[in-house]
Structures are given as C-alpha cells and as structure tokens.
Amino acid sequence: MRAIRQVLAEILEGSGKNVNKGRWLDAVLVLLISINIIAIVLESVSSIAQAHKQLFIWIEIISVAIFTIEYFTRIWVSVDLEQYEHATDSPFKIRIKYMFSPLALIDLIAILPFYLMFFINLDLRFLRALRLLRIFKLTRYSRAMQLLLQSFKEESNSLLAAFFIMAVVLIMASCGIYLLEHDIQPDKFGSIPAAMWWAMATLTTVGYGDVVPITPVGKFFGGVITVLSMGMVAIPTGLLASSFSEQIRKRRALFADHVHAALEDGKITKDELMKLEELRLNLGLSKLETKAAIRNELNANSQLNYCPHCGEKLNH
Missing domain, CATH: 1.10.287.70 (Helix Hairpins)
Known part of the structure; x- marks a missing residue:
C-alpha cells in the first residue's frame, strides 16, 4: 500500500521516476479546468444554458468527481511529499497540516460549491460565481x-x-x-x-x-x-x-x-x-x-x- 502511495505522490507532484506521468496528468487537469471555466461562462447565457443543459450538468458532475478524487488522493499521499520528509509529526497531523496549506484550500474551494447546494439553498448566480473560483486551481500548474x-x-x-x-x-x-x-x-x-x-x-x-x-x-x-x-x-x-x-x-x-x-x-x-x-x-x-x-x-x-x-x- 505504501509503494502505491509513493508512486501516486510522485505522479501528483511530477517528481522522481514518474515525472513524465505527472506532466501528462497536469496537462489533463489543466484542460479539465479550462473546460470548466468555459462551461461556467457560457452557462451564464440563458439561451445557451437552456439548449445545452444536460451537457453542462455532465461536465459539472464529471469534473467534481475527478477533482474530489484528486483532492482526497493528495491528502492521502501528503505524508510522502518532499516538504514533509523530515517531519516528526504523525501521518494524521501531517495530513491535517496539508489540508490547511494554500494549494489544498484552493482544491477544496473548487469542489465545495457543488456539495454545498445539497445542504444550503444557494442562489444559482452566487453558485456560478463560486464555481468560477476553480480558475485558482491553475495556480498549482x-x-x-x-x-x-x-x-x-x-x-x-x-x-x-x-x-x-x-x-x-x-x-x-x-x-x-x-x-x-x-x-x-x-x-x-x-x-x-x-x-x-x-x-x-x-x-x-x-x-x-x-x-x-x-x-x-x-x-x-x-x-x-x-x-x-x-x-x-x-x-x-x-x-x-x-x-x-x-x-x-x-x-x-x-x-x-x-x-x-x-x-x-x-x-x-x-x-x-x-x-x-x-x-x-x-x-x-x-x-x-x-x-x-x-x-x-x-x-x-x-x-x-x-x-x-x-x-x-x-x-x-
């Protein structure tokens, strides 16, 4: 299990022997973020939103699913990151520390609006504005x-x-x-x-x-x-x-x-x-x-x- 976690850490961080795989993953995620931003902008046009409603829904669901998997995977492999290599804290504390790092918070913001609408009755326009914050995920790449x-x-x-x-x-x-x-x-x-x-x-x-x-x-x-x-x-x-x-x-x-x-x-x-x-x-x-x-x-x-x-x- 640890070997799998280390490989995933190298891929997500684009380091070690898996640097090329990491570059391909970064390219895919950047493309997905770009598609999201374009979809959110186009969805604000009523005629386009009505004509392609199902397409926008599927883009949102697939994107959130991928971003969610990425977010929790990054938390899981954070104990193998180079920045925590000499840390004396327990794996749990390291993961908590990573969750409050700037890049991890940006990843959380990218998926949070989708899950919030299941618990809070949010205005659709406000939700779109929050979803646009996904552009900050490009900071990582x-x-x-x-x-x-x-x-x-x-x-x-x-x-x-x-x-x-x-x-x-x-x-x-x-x-x-x-x-x-x-x-x-x-x-x-x-x-x-x-x-x-x-x-x-x-x-x-x-x-x-x-x-x-x-x-x-x-x-x-x-x-x-x-x-x-x-x-x-x-x-x-x-x-x-x-x-x-x-x-x-x-x-x-x-x-x-x-x-x-x-x-x-x-x-x-x-x-x-x-x-x-x-x-x-x-x-x-x-x-x-x-x-x-x-x-x-x-x-x-x-x-x-x-x-x-x-x-x-x-x-x-």
Missing part, C-alpha cells in the same frame, strides 16, 4: 503564478507600506475635493465617502470621467492628484516587477548550483540528468535556459581542468 505569489509573499511588508501611503493619499484627496466641490456639485461631492469614488478613479489613473471637478481650484487640485497618482501606482508595480525578476534570478542560480554539483566528477550521468530535468520543471525554467546553464558550467569546468597558459590538462 502555473509556474508564473507561483512566482507572482512568492513575490507577493516576500514583498508583503513593502506592499503593505505602499498601500498604507495610498490609503492616506486617498483620504486626503477625498477630503480636499469635498471641500472644494461639495457646494457646487452636492449630488457628486456631497460627502467624503461619495468623493472617494472620484479620488479612487483618479489615483488609479483610470479616470472614468463620470465625476469631475468643474471649479478652477478643483480642476487644479484634480491635476495635482493625477500627477501624484502616477507615482503612487508605480510604487507597488515597481516592487512586484523587481521581486518577480529576483525570483527568476534565484531559480536560475539554484539550477546552476545543481548543475555544478552534478559536474563535480566531470560528467553528468543519466540519473543526474533526469533529476535536473525534474528540477527544471519544478522551477518553471525553459529548456533553452537550462541548456545554457549546463553549457556554461561545462565550459567553466573545462577551464579549471586545463592550464590557461599552456593548454595542458591539469592533474588533480
């Missing part, structure tokens, strides 16, 4: 999304500081435009909360144009806020772009370190090459990047083995 989430995690303190500054500017802009425009346009700037709609649209540089200042001083103030908003929006954008780039650099460096370790004996064996390929997939690197990393390490290793002056092979 998208390395780019994982990079972005890691960037959010590492820059959380800086982002919170940036959003705090934006909140302060938002309140100041709302108060300022309220004082300048509420007598002239009481229907649009009659209160500070009402003025916040204009402030939010201006600070995010969206500028819907449905609410605009009409007094000269109000227009000047609006211009200042618009110019200021460019810098405000650039702060979190710059932080995320910098962190995203740093995450990619770290992954490339990690892969290069593994290549360097594999080349300590001067060659890369078949098993080492398989492990490097598995690492490449986990890190979300392209084959071109990894080939360049291996080539660079081979060149560096070759230079270390030969004298740079006479070209003779050095004896270690």
